[in-house]
Amino acid sequence: MVRHASLDHHLLDCWTHPHLTDEIQIQQEEQQLVSRLKEQVCEELFQKIPLVKNDKDRKKLITCKRQIFNGKQLSIELIEQIQTITKIPTLSQYFNNVQAIHERHQQNNLQYDQFLANCRAHLQQIAKHENLLNGILLSSPLLFEQLPAYINKHPSQHKHKESKLEFSLLRYITRMCYKTSPFSTFTYTGTMQLTESHKSSNQLNQVKSQLRLNNHLFGYLINILKWHPELNEYLLVNMNSTAVENAGRIKFLINFNNIESFQQINNSTVIQSIATYLTNKKERTVLRELIHFIASQTDVPNHATIKQFLLTLCTVGYLELTAGISGIEENWSNALVQYFSPYRSLSTKIDHLLQMLEHLHNCRLEYPALTPAERHRTLKLAAQIVNNTLQAIEQQASFPDTSSNPQQQAFQAAWFRHHDFSAREIFYEDAYTSDQESLPGDPVKNIIEKTELLMKLLAPANTKRTEKEKMRTFFLSHYGRHKHIPVLTFYHDYYREIKKPEKESTPTPVGEDPWTRQIQAMLRTIISRNEPVIRLTARDFPPTDIDSTQQSRGMFIQFFNSPGTNKIKGVINALLPGLGKVNGRFLSLFDPEQHYSFQSHNEALYPDYIKAEISDGSIFNANIHPPLLPFQIVLPGGHSAFHEDNRIQVKDIEVGFDVEKNVLSLFTKGKRLYAFDLCLETISNRSNLYQLLSHFNPDNKPSLQFIYKLADDNIEMKENITLYPRITFEEDIVLRRKTWAIRKEFIPLQIQSESDYDYSLRLNNWRKQQQIPAYVFLFLRKRSKKGTGGSNDDYKPQLIHFQQPLLIELWKKLLQRAGEYIYVEEALPDPFNTKVGVKEYLLQWYNY
Known part of the structure; x- marks a missing residue:
């Protein structure tokens, strides 16, 4: 891609x-x-x-x-x-x-002042660009509304308000030009193929748009429905899949907003009756049906009393209320309409809810063909309809009171907090092109082969290696080499005895292993030569006996032609897992054959194992993807877009020790199981059980941060400015761009009596003395989070061109947000020495 x-x-x-x-x-x-x-x-x-x-x-x-x-x-x-x-x-x-x-x-x-004014006039013209307006609509609607007045005001009349708008515009425009924001619409996604040609295709692409519903709306809506006294009776009732009865007590794991807790309640005749009914009933059961069933089986036929009892079981997590629809289904709104349509004539509230969903569906269909102004009106109307509809339903809901139960207070976010939705919280947009790009096959394959070699050499630096070894040691010391333990038992014991104490104590420094010390010594020798580039080769690394033969890997990379030789080289922005993890988010935009291709390749990998994705309670938008593996492990409170026959319940999974491979393994119904995290959400945001399961696979993805850290430990930090050299591997691959760490106090700032022209000359003279290029990417927050306020996106790279007066103005304002240090990084690939637009490639490959 x-x-x-x-x-x-x-x-x-x-x-x-x-x-x-x-x-x-x-x-x-x-x-x-x-x-x-x-x-x-x-x-x-x-x-x-x-x-x-x-x-x-x-x-x-x-x-x-x-x-x-x-x-x-x-x-x-x-x-x-x-x-x-x-x-x-x-x-x-x-x-x-x-x-x-x-x-x-x-x-x-x-x-100079006139040139700056001309640039501002040009900026006003760019502010009319449709791509920019479409992007701002769903990221900063307030800026969108302020643009007409800004555009029509002569630069000579600009004051503080216009200066703030200029600052925002410059950041948005430069991100769109240099692809420094992952926000779709500011970038667009396409596909590429490798060819025998020696040239890349550089045709202009036709960009398309697809509007999607934000999953946050789904979570909010389901939450209201669960506690609405009328509508919740049309929801399905499921029993917690982890529930196990032992000696009159029922134990189970609950998950609210990915916060997990083991619970237990006393068993009773009524609860046993509920469990038998839900287990044996082939058809799905709604709450109203379960209430009627219990009324027919007990001496308490009062509808309200029985319902309150069942809702209490929902509150403690023994029962779950759902619409049978996953928050990570791509078209969950259509599924909700289909689910509630049979009840439409029974409730005006359901009718209003369906009208809202149908309106949002029509908005999605109409949106791509609308002008920015029409889109703005459409989004505002949609937000008004959503908030009015939800508020009317919300006012009748009866959310549980957790004030008397401290344990439930920990989960109170799961109950309800009122929220007014803005358009950007209802929709998000995917921009893409169906035009396929071509890249010369041989140079790209050469870079992939060298990257694969690097990842094998760095296999001992696997980010999950330490945790896997810790889990194995714990298992062997507690259960022995020959037992199979339910994964929930292992999870409960491991987190109680290992993870929880770790979180509550100061981490104990871990000594470096011999392999790491060898890498450290190698880097120390190379860096001592004081060369501008740290050139690594395969010969520099000690051998490793870690098996990396069966792997699927990926990377984000940018290609460039080496000056003089015209040889294609690459800058790796990130090493990635394989199996289509990153591609999955976008597969629905393209030909289904791409999806099927990933499924086929994944099926051929690890043929002796059951392969399953993991799913928990997260409904993060970027987690949506079509099934990439045959099965999915569904955790309590989890969301699954898989068919029921392809779901593996966590209670059916055991942990055992694989003597032959000297690793812990998962088993389900006697077969070995690999569990994979194939979502884009940061793993630390997932539930603890999700994180634990994600270690049970052979994925061996090292982190380049390992090399960065060991290299930087050998570089003396100077008082004012420190140069971190470019790091390459086997000549053709850049692992890190050249970077300067600069103390803010060392940077020339404009003094009050100094003109903009004089400051620009003094600034450029300073950066030339420090051998900093004319254009760089500025990071306000890279190695330190210290600062003076700033905004949430100050961590993003910001292109600064020291020969462009407008961007010098941006530089001056950004420095006001900086912490003790700023970091500037060379612009590589050099965007100013190429005629093509800025691109980043997502490559995936398999080793069978």
């Missing part, structure tokens, strides 16, 4: 000042000339002063010498008076040069 920048960065070429680089050189030459003349004039005056007999005239010469020495401006009258007293040829030459330099400097200031 390919991620394209949605604006052509050459759109901003006219922002580059044509003379800034030359002006620095001219200014230095002028200063040298003036300094030389100044020295000559002062020497001549020094010789002439004792020869002048008239005190008044002598004082004029002394005054003249003092003013020249102090660099003060001379008046023409004083020059004429001195020349009548005594002839000093270099004085007129000095005065004329100083005067000419001063006039040229004033002219340059005026031209």
Whole structure:
């Protein structure tokens, strides 16, 4: 796959000042000339002063010498008076040069200010660009509404409000031009193929749009329905799949908002009757049916009493109320309409709910063809309808009171918190192209082979290795080598005895293993040469006996042609797991054959194992993807888009020790099982059980951070500015771009009396002295979270071009948000030496 920048960065070429680089050189030459003349004039005056007999005239010469020495401006009258007293040829030459330099400097200031004004006028024109407007609509609707007034106001009339809008616009536009934001619409996704050609295709792509419903709306809606006194009776009732009865107590695991807890309740005749009914009934059961069943089996036929009892069982997590629809289904709104349609005539609330969902569905269909202004109106109307509909339902809901139960207070976020939805919380947009790009096959395969070699050499740096070894040690010491233990038992014991104490105590430093010490020594030797690039080769790494033969891997990479040789090289932005994990989020946008291809390749990998995805209670938008593996492990409170026959209940999974491979393994119904995290949500946000299960697979993805850290440990941190060299592997692969860590106090800031032109020259002179390129990516928050406020997206790379006055203005404002240090990174691939737009490639490959 390919991620394209949605604006052509050459759109901003006219922002580059044509003379800034030359002006620095001219200014230095002028200063040298003036300094030389100044020295000559002062020497001549020094010789002439004792020869002048008239005190008044002598004082004029002394005054003249003092003013020249102090660099003060001379008046023409004083020059004429001195020349009548005594002839000093270099004085007129000095005065004329100083005067000419001063006039040229004033002219340059005026031209710079005019150039900056022209750039601002051009920025106003870019602010009308449809791609920009469409992106801002769902990221900053307030900015969208303020743009017309900004566009129609002449740059000379801009004040503080316009300055803030300019700041926001510059950040959005540069992200769209240089692909530094993952926000879809600011980038668009496409596909690519490898060919025998030696050239890449660079055609213009037709960009399409697809509007989707935000899953946060699904979670909120289901929460209201669960506690609405009328509508919850149409919801399905399921028993917690982990429930186990033992000695009159029922134990089970609950999950609310991915916070897990083991619970137990007393068994009773009624609860046993409920369990038997739900287990034996082939058809799905709604709450109303279960209430009627219990009424027919007990001496308490009161509908409200029975319902309250069942809702209490839902509150403690023994029962679950659902619509039988997953929050990670791509078209959950259509599924909800289908589910509630049979009840439409029974309830006006259901009718209003379905009208809302049908309106949102129509919005999704109409949206791509609308103009930005029409889209804005559509989004505002949708938000109004959603909030009015949900508020009407919400007002009748009866949410449980958890104030008297401290344990339930920990889960109170699962009950309800009122929220007014903005359009960006209802919808999100996917931008994509059906046009396929071509890349030359041989150079790309060469880079993949070298990346695969690197990942094998770094196998001992697997990010999950330490945790896997800890789990294995715990299992062997508690259960022995030959037992199979229910995974929930292992999870309960391991987290109680290992993970919980770890979280409550200060981490104990772990000593470096011999392999790490070898890597450290190797890097120390290379870095001691003080070369501008840390060039690593396969020969530099110690051998490893870790089996990496069967793997699926991936990476985000940007290609560039090496200057001079025109050889294709690549900059790795991230190493990724395989199996289509990252692609899955976008597969529904393209030909179904791509999805089937991933399924086929995944099926061929690890043929002797059952392969299953993991699912918990998260409904994060980016987790949506079509099934990539044959099965899915569904955790309590989890969401699954798999058919019931392809779901594996966690209670049917055991943990055992694989003596042959010396690892822990999962088993289900006697067969070995691999569990995979194939979602894009950060693993630390998932439930603890999800995180534990994600270790039971052979995925061996090392982290490049391991190399960065060991390399940086051998680089002495300077007081003001520290250079971290570029790191390469086998010549063709860049593992890290050259980076400068700069103390904020060392950076020249504009002083109050300094013009924008003078500051730009001083700033550029400073960055040239530090050998910083003319354009870099700025990170305000990279290695330190210290700062002075700032915004949530200050961690994103921001392109700064030091020869573009508008971006120098942006630089000045960004520095106000910086912490103790900022980090600037070389722009590689160089976007200004290529005619094509900025692209990032997602490559996946398999080793069978």
